[in-house]
Amino acid sequence: xxxxxAASEGTAVDDGAGIRPVVISGLGWVGAAGCGRQxxxxxxxxxxxxxxxxxxxxxxxxxHAGPRHSxxxxxxxxxxxxxxxxxxxxxxxxxxRRMSQPSKFAVAAAHMACTDASLDVASGAGNMAVxxxxxxxxxxxxxxxxxxxxxxxxxxxxxxLFTESVANAPTAQVALALGATxxxxxxxxxxxxxxxxxxxxxxxxxxxxxxxxxxxAVDEMTALLHRVLNRFxxxxxxxxxxEMARPFDLRRNGTLAAEGACALVMESAAHCERxxxxxxxxxxxxxxxxxxxAPSAGWGRRPEALEQRLRQGLRSQGVVxxxxxxxxxxxxxxxHGDWVEAKLLRALWGEAALPxxxxxxxxxxxxxxxxxxxxxxxxxGVPFASTPGFQQRDPDLGIVPHDGSPSAPxxxxxxxxxxxxxxxxxxxxxx
Amino acid sequence: xxxRQSQKDLSSVAVAVTGLxxxxxxxxxxxxxxxxxxxxxxxxxxxxxFETSDQRTRLVAEVAAPDAEWRQLFAEDSTxxxxxxxxxxxxxxxxxxxxxxxxxxxxxxxxxxxxxxMAEAEAFYGHLVDGKIGGARLRxxxxxxxxxxxxxxxxxxxxxxxxxxxxxxxxxxxxxxGAALDxxxxxxxxxxxxxxxxxxxxxxxAGFNSLRAVDSDPCRPFRQGRQGLSMGEGAGVVVLETLQHxxxxxxxxxxxxxxxxxxxxxxxxxxPHPQGRGAAEAIRSALADGSIDASAVSFINAHGTGxxxxxxxxxxxxxxxxxxxxxxxPVTSTKGVIGHLLGSSGAIEAVATLLCLQHRSVHxxxxxxxxxxxxxxxxxTDAPRQIAADSRAVSTSFAFGGSNAALVFASPGSRVEGRx
Numbered sequence: 145x146x147x148x149x150a151a152s153e154g155t156a157v158d159d160g161a162g163i164r165p166v167v168i169s170g171l172g173w174v175g176a177a178g179c180g181r182q183x184x185x186x187x188x189x190x191x192x193x194x195x196x197x198x199x200x201x202x203x204x205x206x207x208h209a210g211p212r213h214s215x216x217x218x219x220x221x222x223x224x225x226x227x228x229x230x231x232x233x234x235x236x237x238x239x240x241r242r243m244s245q246p247s248k249f250a251v252a253a254a255h256m257a258c259t260d261a262s263l264d265v266a267s268g269a270g271n272m273a274v275x276x277x278x279x280x281x282x283x284x285x286x287x288x289x290x291x292x293x294x295x296x297x298x299x300x301x302x303x304x305l306f307t308e309s310v311a312n313a314p315t316a317q318v319a320l321a322l323g324a325t326x327x328x329x330x331x332x333x334x335x336x337x338x339x340x341x342x343x344x345x346x347x348x349x350x351x352x353x354x355x356x357x358x359x360x361a362v363d364e365m366t367a368l369l370h371r372v373l374n375r376f377x378x379x380x381x382x383x384x385x386x387e388m389a390r391p392f393d394l395r396r397n398g399t400l401a402a403e404g405a406c407a408l409v410m411e412s413a414a415h416c417e418r419x420x421x422x423x424x425x426x427x428x429x430x431x432x433x434x435x436x437x438a439p440s441a442g443w444g445r446r447p448e449a450l451e452q453r454l455r456q457g458l459r460s461q462g463v464v465x466x467x468x469x470x471x472x473x474x475x476x477x478x479x480h481g482d483w484v485e486a487k488l489l490r491a492l493w494g495e496a497a498l499p500x501x502x503x504x505x506x507x508x509x510x511x512x513x514x515x516x517x518x519x520x521x522x523x524x525g526v527p528f529a530s531t532p533g534f535q536q537r538d539p540d541l542g543i544v545p546h547d548g549s550p551s552a553p554x555x556x557x558x559x560x561x562x563x564x565x566x567x568x569x570x571x572x573x574x575x
Numbered sequence: 576x577x578x579r580q581s582q583k584d585l586s587s588v589a590v591a592v593t594g595l596x597x598x599x600x601x602x603x604x605x606x607x608x609x610x611x612x613x614x615x616x617x618x619x620x621x622x623x624x625f626e627t628s629d630q631r632t633r634l635v636a637e638v639a640a641p642d643a644e645w646r647q648l649f650a651e652d653s654t655x656x657x658x659x660x661x662x663x664x665x666x667x668x669x670x671x672x673x674x675x676x677x678x679x680x681x682x683x684x685x686x687x688x689x690x691x692x693m694a695e696a697e698a699f700y701g702h703l704v705d706g707k708i709g710g711a712r713l714r715x716x717x718x719x720x721x722x723x724x725x726x727x728x729x730x731x732x733x734x735x736x737x738x739x740x741x742x743x744x745x746x747x748x749x750x751x752x753g754a755a756l757d758x759x760x761x762x763x764x765x766x767x768x769x770x771x772x773x774x775x776x777x778x779x780x781a782g783f784n785s786l787r788a789v790d791s792d793p794c795r796p797f798r799q800g801r802q803g804l805s806m807g808e809g810a811g812v813v814v815l816e817t818l819q820h821x822x823x824x825x826x827x828x829x830x831x832x833x834x835x836x837x838x839x840x841x842x843x844x845x846x847p848h849p850q851g852r853g854a855a856e857a858i859r860s861a862l863a864d865g866s867i868d869a870s871a872v873s874f875i876n877a878h879g880t881g882x883x884x885x886x887x888x889x890x891x892x893x894x895x896x897x898x899x900x901x902x903x904x905p906v907t908s909t910k911g912v913i914g915h916l917l918g919s920s921g922a923i924e925a926v927a928t929l930l931c932l933q934h935r936s937v938h939x940x941x942x943x944x945x946x947x948x949x950x951x952x953x954x955x956t957d958a959p960r961q962i963a964a965d966s967r968a969v970s971t972s973f974a975f976g977g978s979n980a981a982l983v984f985a986s987p988g989s990r991v992e993g994r995x
Contacts, residue, residue, distance in 0.1 A: 274839070281721075281742075289778055290697060294704040298630045298781035306782030307844050307975060310689065311721060311742040316976020319839045325853060328839035328978040329750055332721040332742040340739050347757045353836075353860065368703075375713055432737035432763075434684070436730045440654055440717050449680075453735055460762070565726045567738050 164350045167423035168359075168573075169416050170261025170409030172234075172253035173517045175508055176225035176402060179234075180256050184508070184517055191529030191548070193388065193507055195400065196226040198370045224365050225509040227404035243308065243317055244282035245364040249405035249512075250314035251321045254358055257407035258322070261421055263356070268323030273357035274315050275329045275345040277337030279511045281311035283366045314362050314405075326354040335474060336432070336563035337361065338406070338516040339571050343430040345410050355415045361513025362405035370401055376441050378564075380477055388533035389477030389510075391503040392486060392543045395536060399476035399510040406513025408520060425523035428556065429572040431457030435484075438566030443480050447487035450568050454492060463556075463572050465492055469499045470554035472519040473545070474561030476505040477533070485562055486541035503545040506532045515561065523573040525553040589991045590759050590833075592984075593826040594673030594814030596665035596770075597926050599913040600636035600807055603645070603664055605672075608923075609930050612912055613959055615939030619793035619805040619914050625775045631784040632791045635775055636807035636914030656692035656718035659727040661810035661919075662772035666728040669768065673814040673826055678733025683764035685755035686725030686740045687747030687771035689918030692718030694776040721918075724772040724810070736764045742918060745878070746837070747771055748811065749921030749972035749980035753835030755815050765820040770812030771919030779917060780806055786845065794881030794915070795942035796908035797890070797954050804880040807914025811923030830929040831985040833967065834865020840977030847885055847973060851892025854878075857979035858896045858969055865983045869897050872904065872983075873966035874937045874955075876928040878973045879908025880915055881942070885973065890950040892971075902951040905960050907931075911940040921972035925982055928970045932986040935962050964988045 173180060176194040177187035187194070227249060231240065234252040243251065254274075258265050265272075286309045292300045307313065312330035319328050327348050331341040338361035345357035373379050380387045380398035390396040416423055433453035435444030444450075458465065471489060475482040489498060502522050507529075508514025522528065530548030537544055559571040597604065600618035601611030611618060622637040638661065640646070645664060649655055655663070670677070692715075699715035718727075722740035729738040737758060741750045748771035755769035783789045783806065794805040815832055838860060840853035847854065862869055878889055894901045909920075909927040916923050931937050936959040946954055965986055972980045985991050 271838075279720075286778070287700075289782065290700045291704070293697075293777055293781055294701050298777060298784065301781040301785040303782070303785040306778075306785055309778075309782070310744050310975050312744050312974065312976050312978060313844070315743065316839070316844060316978065319841045319977065320844070323841050325839050325841050325856065327837040328743065328976065329741060329837070330743045330747075332740050333738070334720060334722060340737075344739075344754065347754075347761075351757065353864075372713070372716055432739065434726075434729050434735050434738040436678070436733045436735065438730070440720075440723060440726060440730075449735060457763075565720070565722060566730065567722070567726070569737075 165413040166346045166349045166410055166427050167413050167416050168408050168410050168425045168520050169421040169423050170257040170263060171424060171517055171520055172256025172260060172407040174227050174249045174253050175404040175514050176227060179228050181260055185521060185526050187507055188504060188518055188521060188526060188528050191507055191532045193532050194225060196224060198224050198367050224370055225400055225402035244285045244313060246278065246282045246362045247308060247314040247317040250276060250318050250360050250362045253360060253405040253407035254318045254322060257358065257409045261409035263409055265322045271326035271354050272322065272324040273326035273345055273348040273354035274318050274324050275341045275357060276315040276360040276362060277331040277341035278311055279334055279337065279363050280369055282309050282313055283364055283369045285309040287366060287368055318358060318360065333567050334563035334565055335561050336567040336569040338513055339559065339561050339569035340432060342571060346427050346430060349410065349412050356409065356411040359408045359410055360405060361516050363403055363511040365401050365403040373401055389506050390533035391475035391477045391506050392482055392538060392541055392545050393534045393536055394538040396477045396479060396482055399478055399505065402509030402512045402514055404512040404514065406517035425520050425573045425575060427571060428574050429458055429461035429463045431570045433568045435566040435568065440565050442564060443484045443562060444566050447484045448491055451488045451491040454570055468556050468558045470522065470557040471499055471501045472522050472557055472559045473501050473503050474505065474515055475503050476510040481562060483541060485560065486543045490542055500551055501543055501545045502528050503531050519559040519573065523554060523557050523575055525575060589818045589831060590756055591816050591818050591821040591828050592813050592830040592832060592929055593816050593821050593828065594669035595829060595926050595929060596668030596812040597810065597923055598638055598661040598664050599809040599923060600638055601913060603641055604668060612927055612938035615941050617793040617941040618912055630780055632789045634793060634805055636805060637775065638808050653714045654717040655727065656695050656723060657774040658691050658724045658772045659718055661774065662724035662728050663731055665770060665810040665812035666732065666768055669812045669814050670732065675814065680733055680735040681764065681766065682732060682734040683736035683758055683767040684725050684729040684734050684738045685751040685767055685769045687751035687918050687922060688721050688724055688740060688773050689742055689744055689747055690773045690776050690779055691721045691723045693778055694774050697777050728768060743978040744974035744976060745917055745920055746972045746974035746978045746980040747918035747921065749982050750837060752832065752925055752982050753837060753980065756832055756835050759815060759817055766816045768812055769815055770810060771922035772810035773808060773917045773919040775806060775808045788882050790881060794910060795944055796879035796881040796911050796940055797886050797946055797950060797952050798942045798944040799947045800944050801881045801883060801886065803882050805914040807916050809913065809916055809923055810919055811926040813926060828987050830932050830987050831989060831991045833867060833985050833991060834861045834983040836860025836864050837980045842977050844976055847888035849888060851888040851895060853977055853979045854889055854892035854971065854973055855895040857981040858892065858971065861969065861981035861983045867967055867983055871967050872969055873962045874905040874968050876924050876968060876970040877906050877908050878971045879910055881910065887949055890952050903953055905937050905955050906952050907937050907955045908940045911942050921980060924970050928968050928984050932966055932968055932984060935964055937962055
């Protein structure tokens with residue numbers, strides 16, 4: 145069944161329930177297909193997946209390892225989505241010298257988002273909040289420090305590498321670059337982190353602690369990290385064809401790891417209106433939950449329990465499932481993760497047909513916020529091409545992602561993401 | 576789940592503390608922590624297990640080996656990291672004190688941390704560099720993500736509410752408390768665990784040494800000649816509940832989380848603003864959030880790292896908020912006893928603050944030397960300082976990158992707005 149219980153309660157509280165409305169009014173993106181809102185719009189519209197090859201790992205003792213090297217790629221699988229490297233239009237090379245790669249991505253995306261929102265931060269962003277999500281933090285700098293410790297000595301550690309290795313370094317660099325003195329928060333909750341960061345920023349605005357917030361998601365992909373993810377079975381394998389994410393497809397076998405950043409300008413609707421900003425999307429509801437049956441490196445076994453949490457959360461915020469006419473799914477092509485997502489969505493809609501399901505990770509890959517940016521663009525009415533990599537329906541999932549056919553602009557979207565380890569987060573966005 | 580609160584109601588929801596848990600260099604549990612804090616003796620010493628012989632400095636506040644039950648836990652699940660173990664112990668202790676039975680599906684978990692399973696990941700990396708690939712087992716990096724301790728707790732207690740880990744360096748734990756407070760106020764959850772856990776690792780120890788931010792002697796917060804911090808490890812966890820929820824099940828009220836505030840210096844990646852601008856803003860924001868006048872604050876549990884720049888900056892922030900009264904406002908630093916727990920420092924210092932309020936006694940700050948003449952700080956030294964039964968306290972946390980957080984707590988017997 146669809147949400148009959150909530151529907152019977154009517155939509156009397158379907159107006160924001162007294163919480164200060166917040167909107168998203170600017171978007172910046174650094175990814176494999178380029179930089180900025182237009183580049184992402186085109187990539188999603190074309191269904192273009194831009195992959196690169198990961199560097200080799202010679203510096204990590206492969207010469208001693210022989211054929212049993214525990215981090216080898218059987219079959220030479222090396223694809224990932226490397227972010228565009230020319231950030232100079234948004235970040236002066238002199239300033240970039242003192243930043244880790246995630247900090248560079250984040251600061252460049254932040255400037256793009258502010259420009260996109262026509263937000264003047266030239267004289268300082270005031271009490272703007274900065275809330276950033278990252279899966280892995282500045283991994284290359286962490287590896288660099290460990291290399292110094294293990295190949296030289298602890299005394300060889302570079303203070304520069306250390307200060308930029310902490311997970312919140314990109315968040316701090318954004319605040320420094322913009323002069324943002326509001327709350328400065330870093331969320332590390334795997335794939336659910338980007339939506340949790342959006343929700344955290346919304347709370348800062350709803351509670352009046354900031355008028356404007358920048359919400360970011362950022363990650364970099366190093367050779368070592370890529371190989372560790374591969375060993376955990378997280379990454380897509382070629383199997384004689386292309387390495388593709390293939391979300392919801394019968395042949396799915398992993399995700400494509402991406403690097404880059406997404407930045408969103410979030411503000412109170414009143415603030416946006418006062419300054420003549422143009423909202424891309426309005427945040428209507430946020431829900432978070434956890435599946436305690438999930439192992440630390442996988443997903444859980446109780447999609448129906450997550451569905452109940454989601455349903456209750458939506459109901460408490462006056463959102464009726466029937467009113468949702470688009471889904472932006474965080475499915476990334478994982479064998480079990482996509483199964484949990486599919487079962488959850490199917491349970492939420494019951495016997496009713498699902499609205500169109502957009503799966504941006506098929507195009508932008510996992511991590512680095514491409515999913516979050518795509519969800520906002522979907523809310524603003526950007527058309528998506530057919531889902532790359534999807535060819536064969538999985539009868540156990542019963543979900544056929546968006547096939548590229550034209551559809552009316554959405555009125556209300558459910559954005560869904562399930563993190564490795566059990567965390568889950570959802571947003572409802574409106575144009 | 577309750578109907579979400581409207582904006583006008585948010586500040587009127589009192590949030591009760593009903594359980595405390597801790598692991599520190601003082602021992603496994605709240606009792607040894609309070610005993611250690613009351614004695615006011617530093618636990619910073621030569622470590623038994625953590626290797627510092629090749630580092631510039633040698634001392635840490637290390638957690639001693641757990642008892643048999645907890646050793647068994649580690650033995651049974653090879654993916655449980657040292658930090659996970661700290662978190663699990665503290666969470667179990669807090670929930671037991673609160674009288675909450677497992678599983679707790681309606682629970683939310685809000686954690687802060689910075690190193691998580693880094694110590695185990697270092698072993699993985701070490702094997703890799705040495706070419707001992709067979710030793711580089713994946714289980715060593717399974718707990719590397721910073722969300723590992725919070726997730727481990729959520730898994731253990733069967734939580735199905737929101738689970739969120741924040742990692743804003745040394746402000747992480749306090750920010751997690753703020754996130755939990757928001758979730759309780761808006762009705763997202765009625766009961767939550769807030770806390771943090773971190774373990775010692777070579778990366779952070781070498782990193783802080785590279786910054787020349789570690790004292791070769793036990794840290795001396797606010798003292799003349801202080802040279803830096805002393806690193807520690809452990810966990811602090813509290814059970815937070817809406818008053819309605821706590822009253823309905825007749826839970827013991829151990830204190831109140833009244834307000835939370837945060838800010839950013841936007842000044843420098845590592846150095847605090849010299850005038851404590853952002854720190855002062857975080858304290859003001861927390862007081863405003865809890866509708867507490869600065870004159871009602873009875874003491875401050877300072878960030879008090881013992882680094883030359885932090886302590887003077889913090890003192891100026893306190894002066895900026897409390898004016899002339901700052902000179903007569905008792906200040907203590909928990910780090911003087913148990914060292915700096917990095918991402919979980921805000922969490923265990925919140926526990927320490929609540930213990931002080933509960934026992935009507937501000938714990939002393941150990942450390943050699945006179946108080947720095949540049950500061951008129953009323954540092955509690957030598958012996959505990961008594962406070963009234965109806966007291967309020969501020970706990971501060973300041974981080975790399977200029978991220979600042981402050982929490983306001985009240986005594987169990989306090990008249991708290993929204994409590995009735």
